[in-house]
Amino acid sequence: EVQLVESGGGLVQPGGSLRLSCAASAFTFSDFDMNWVRQAPGKGLEWVSYISSSGTTIYYADSVRGRFTISRDNAKNSLYLHMTSLGAEDTAVYYCARERISMVRGATANWFDPWGQGTLVTVSS
């Protein structure tokens, strides 16, 4: 069964740093683009970052650009999110998600499947 398991969440003080990990299994990790998506308590989904299968293309949401760094180690089947200068607004459950892509009539369709179970990051003093 395709599985994504996040880890590394926890309580961190404002201004602190944290590194999240996402361990992939039961699929060829190096063939897939990956994303991080977060959800603040009681709020909706917010996309955080994207990394291509090779790691050469990376995108960030404006809210985290310059503070968060996405990376991957295809040899370890792992995705990472290094977060710095954390603030209360970063408190959320962080999900990793595998991206699926298809080309349809010259256009690209992208979707996320599956998602991990999430890891909670709480920024508080």
Next chain:
Amino acid sequence: SYELTQPPSVSVSPGQTASITCSGDRLGDRYVSWYQQKPGQSPVLVMYQDTKRPSGIPERFSGSNSGNTATLTISGTQAMDEADYYCQAWDSSTVVFGGGTKLTVL
């Protein structure tokens, strides 16, 4: 920045049809995905490429996308369909989610 707008809530009686909309500028020119999220659980893909159902998703789920609006339709809604639903699309180098719709099955 591109925005996707969903109604905060939709109510439906068991066995009836629920329609959840997602609006965005020329959304029909993009492909839309939909996710279902039940309390305390991770999101689950229920529709991709506007109209395609992943394996394991019941046939009562269907999708459409035209003009400025994408719609997720649940026919013969069941109590187990009560959840939050999110639409999603790509815009340039950014992934955009709608604000989510809470579906209540009364």
